Amino acid sequence: MIQPYKKQEVELIRERLKDAKSIVLIDYKGINIEEVDELRNRMREAGVNYFVSKNTFIKIALNEMGIKELDTELKGPTAVAAGIKDEVAPARELAKFKKEVTKEKDYPKFKLGLIDGELMGVEKLLKLSELPSKDELIAKVLQGFNTPIVGFVGSLQGILRKCVYAIDAIAKQKAEEN
Numbered sequence: 001m002i003q004p005y006k007k008q009e010v011e012l013i014r015e016r017l018k019d020a021k022s023i024v025l026i027d028y029k030g031i032n033i034e035e036v037d038e039l040r041n042r043m044r045e046a047g048v049n050y051f052v053s054k055n056t057f058i059k060i061a062l063n064e065m066g067i068k069e070l071d072t073e074l075k076g077p078t079a080v081a082a083g084i085k086d087e088v089a090p091a092r093e094l095a096k097f098k099k100e101v102t103k104e105k106d107y108p109k110f111k112l113g114l115i116d117g118e119l120m121g122v123e124k125l126l127k128l129s130e131l132p133s134k135d136e137l138i139a140k141v142l143q144g145f146n147t148p149i150v151g152f153v154g155s156l157q158g159i160l161r162k163c164v165y166a167i168d169a170i171a172k173q174k175a176e177e178n
Contacts (some may be wrong), residue, residue, distance in 0.1 A: 009053060013061035013080075016049045020082035022115040023062075024090040024125065025070055028052070029077040030107035039097050039108070046093045047085035052078070069119050073111040086134045087115050095129030 017023060031039070043050035055074040062070055081090035094108065102108070113120040120128070131137075 006057070009057045010061045010064070013051075013053055013057055014065060016051060017061065017065060017080070017082050019084050020049065021085075022083035022087040022090055022113060023067070023070065024081045024083075024094070024113040024115075025073050025111040026079040026081055026094060026108050027077060027111050028079045028108040030105065031102065035101055038101055039094075042093050042097055043081060043090070046089045047083070048090050048093060049080075049082040049084055050090075051080055053080070067114065069114055070112055078111065079108070083115075088128050088131050089133070091115075091125045091129040092131065092133070095126065 028036070028039075040050055055076075055078055058078065058080060059071055059074045062068070081094065083089045086092075091110070091113065094110065098105075098108070110122045110125045112122075113125045115128070132140075
């Protein structure tokens with residue numbers, strides 16, 4: 001018979017993962033308590049649901065959700081980072097954390113990720129982590145749309161300015177003739 005607390009833990013994991021746009025498994029072996037707290041805070045601020053649980057519970061919850069692709073990496077110390085708002089946020093935040101906090105150390109590290117239904121290994125996750133956030137990408141696209149319009153308006157202003165100068169010069173010339 002399955003004990004109630006185990007069912008509750010699996011249900012809690014399913015609840016944390018139900019709205020996830022991406023799920024990244026992380027090997028957190030080697031980081032100390034202060035670093036764990038820092039990583040949790042960074043993930044929370046980025047809209048990432050970051051947690052640690054027993055691999056068995058994670059596997060059961062994922063399997064109940066129809067996700068079996070991550071089963072192979074559910075061994076050893078495993079943390080789960082689920083991107084709720086931004087698919088790339090878990091990978092980006094872990095890469096930033098490694099760069100800023102653990103620096104040259106080889107931990108924590110990616111195990112495997114499932115982003116938008118696509119299974120991604122360590123190399124793909126590292127490449128994805130270099131992408132800017134979704135908001136930054138949207139801002140860049142909008143800026144790209146805006147640039148030609150700003151240039152066009154600037155050109156029109158220049159033409160109007162030259163027209164005004166020409167009319168002003170003609171008016172001054174006529175005033176001098178009179």
